[in-house]
Amino acid sequence: MAHPASSKILARNLYIRGKSWSYIATETGVSESTLQGWRKKAKAEGDDWLSERTSRHLAGSGRDALIQTILQDYLEAHAATLTDVKGSDMDPAKKVDALSRLADALTKTLSSLEKSSPKLSKLAVAKEVLEKLVKYISTHHPQAAPVLLEALEPFGERLARDYG
Numbered sequence: 001m002a003h004p005a006s007s008k009i010l011a012r013n014l015y016i017r018g019k020s021w022s023y024i025a026t027e028t029g030v031s032e033s034t035l036q037g038w039r040k041k042a043k044a045e046g047d048d049w050l051s052e053r054t055s056r057h058l059a060g061s062g063r064d065a066l067i068q069t070i071l072q073d074y075l076e077a078h079a080a081t082l083t084d085v086k087g088s089d090m091d092p093a094k095k096v097d098a099l100s101r102l103a104d105a106l107t108k109t110l111s112s113l114e115k116s117s118p119k120l121s122k123l124a125v126a127k128e129v130l131e132k133l134v135k136y137i138s139t140h141h142p143q144a145a146p147v148l149l150e151a152l153e154p155f156g157e158r159l160a161r162d163y164g
Contacts, residue, residue, distance in 0.1 A: 003030055011035050012042070016053045018069050020076055032080075074109045078102065079156045086149040095145040096138040099152075103134045126159060 007028045014024045021032040028035070039049045053069070085098045130152075137148050 008038055011038060012049055015049050018053065020072060075156060078106060079153060082149060082153045082156060086153065092142050092145040095149060096142045099134050100138055103131050107131060
């Protein structure tokens with residue numbers, strides 16, 4: 001489906017101003033995957049939306065706003081992945097494995113952000129508790145993975161609101 005050039009311009013402007021993919025999709029009427037494809041294509045052509053977004057945040061709001069944006073983007077991707085895993089036909093053991101990998105990615109992301117911002121200490125504790133829960137479920141109750149996925153999705157959104 002072809003979209004008007006104005007949609008791409010609006011999407012770029014909203015993105016570099018720090019808006020989320022879901023917000024941009026709503027505003028432009030373009031799917032998030034198409035928006036992300038536009039960003040990748042623009043980068044290949046020398047227009048790096050992410051660098052522009054980062055520069056803008058560093059110049060304008062400072063490091064804390066940049067950290068918040070990075071965390072918000074990650075948590076949105078995290079929630080989308082949870083939704084994908086939850087909606088798949090994977091067997092419970094594979095879902096638990098996917099959850100473990102997702103928890104590992106969360107650990108790495110938060111670890112790097114924690115070093116930059118002491119405000120994330122509460123989020124670090126929440127992250128550690130979630131990691132322990134995922135490991136416990138994967139070891140002792142792999143059949144419970146679908147229920148865990150169902151609970152983690154809205155809980156992740158809550159964490160994003162509270163800490164992002």
